[in-house]
Amino acid sequence: MPGDYLFAEVARRVQAYEPVAPRPLIRLGIGDVTQPLAPAIVEAMVRATQEMGSPGGFHGYPPEQGHAFLRHAIVEAEYAPLGVQLELDEVFVSDGAKTDTSALPELLAADARVGVTDPVYPAYVDANAMAGRLGRYRRGAWSELVTLPCRAENGFVPELPTRPLDLLYLCYPNNPTGTVLTREQLARFVGYALETETLIVFDAAYKAYVTDPAIPRSIYEIPGADRVAIECCSFSKSAGFTGTRCAYTIVPKALVGRAGGKKVDLNTLWRRRAACRHNGVSYPVQRAAQAALSPEGRAQVAAQVRTYTDNAHRIVAALRGAGLEVFGGLHAPYVWLRTPGGQGSWEFFDRLLHQAQVVGTPGSGFGPAGEGYLRLTAFNTAERTREALERVLAFVDAEGR
Numbered sequence: 001m002p003g004d005y006l007f008a009e010v011a012r013r014v015q016a017y018e019p020v021a022p023r024p025l026i027r028l029g030i031g032d033v034t035q036p037l038a039p040a041i042v043e044a045m046v047r048a049t050q051e052m053g054s055p056g057g058f059h060g061y062p063p064e065q066g067h068a069f070l071r072h073a074i075v076e077a078e079y080a081p082l083g084v085q086l087e088l089d090e091v092f093v094s095d096g097a098k099t100d101t102s103a104l105p106e107l108l109a110a111d112a113r114v115g116v117t118d119p120v121y122p123a124y125v126d127a128n129a130m131a132g133r134l135g136r137y138r139r140g141a142w143s144e145l146v147t148l149p150c151r152a153e154n155g156f157v158p159e160l161p162t163r164p165l166d167l168l169y170l171c172y173p174n175n176p177t178g179t180v181l182t183r184e185q186l187a188r189f190v191g192y193a194l195e196t197e198t199l200i201v202f203d204a205a206y207k208a209y210v211t212d213p214a215i216p217r218s219i220y221e222i223p224g225a226d227r228v229a230i231e232c233c234s235f236s237k238s239a240g241f242t243g244t245r246c247a248y249t250i251v252p253k254a255l256v257g258r259a260g261g262k263k264v265d266l267n268t269l270w271r272r273r274a275a276c277r278h279n280g281v282s283y284p285v286q287r288a289a290q291a292a293l294s295p296e297g298r299a300q301v302a303a304q305v306r307t308y309t310d311n312a313h314r315i316v317a318a319l320r321g322a323g324l325e326v327f328g329g330l331h332a333p334y335v336w337l338r339t340p341g342g343q344g345s346w347e348f349f350d351r352l353l354h355q356a357q358v359v360g361t362p363g364s365g366f367g368p369a370g371e372g373y374l375r376l377t378a379f380n381t382a383e384r385t386r387e388a389l390e391r392v393l394a395f396v397d398a399e400g401r
């Protein structure tokens, strides 16, 4: 494996600098939330923990797909309003979208051909590289990985793959660029996947940030997607579960793969894998996740998401106002900033860290097409975000003079 995992390398540089920094650092780097868990979530977790400590309320191993109460809440609260009908056994509860997006390739043959957008959330690439599927790493690229570049020049909309694939990862709203696909743009990918029998792993971890109904929150809003797509979602960025851990993956029963000319039902295969690999998510956490989907919980977490969205909008407006080129940040908690003066991503990251004491994430860490960009997250508090912007603008101003 080349180098370190992106966020580990960022953390290493930050830790080395922090003790000698002239003022506290402001972190707009890794997409980790900052607001405390909402009251409805905490109450449910406390109640469930007390239940676990009572003779009649103890729960041992959870069901491998997750408790029915949570899967039911997911189907009703997350999909029914979009007009997407799911059955309970199409929903799999897990501890994270990272866990599932990394593990889903286990459904495929060892030599499956994998495609990703570039830049991309690095876990998809690293997990497939660790599985030995991506060939050799030379001059910053994997020989067997198909990449679909997303740059300002193509509006961050990937072209359809021109080489045959077995698996294509899509993440929308996008991490890291913060951009989105319209219904028509996503439908092109579903059409392509149906035509070419390509499995799409759709990472919808940031769907809570979509405010325009014209932008799909789920790939299953596109007709036919249930025959080609697995969707991964998370409570991390919608309900502040980055430390609590709970997520879910939809594997539709309509989804079939092929092995030796025979059809393979991927829902059954994923259940088989889940039962073998892990023991699920703890009862109190599943109750907490259920509470996040209750009417009271939804209102509370929506207010939190709005705070982050406001931060993102503020970052976009302030940086644009200073003449910088920025993308994303409207339906996503990430803002993608073109580095001023054509600086390299790591160079700009280091300068921002050392001169403004603000932590971003270098765009090149997400793939070659991310070179020349820096990602900022909207997950800090409103106050720290404002202060970070003042620092960034002062730094950019000083650089320009």
Ligand code: MLT
Residues within 6 Å of the ligand: 029, 030, 031, 032, 098, 121, 175
């Ligand atoms: C990110 O910063 O890209 C995410 O927080 C990473 C993650 O969700 O694992």
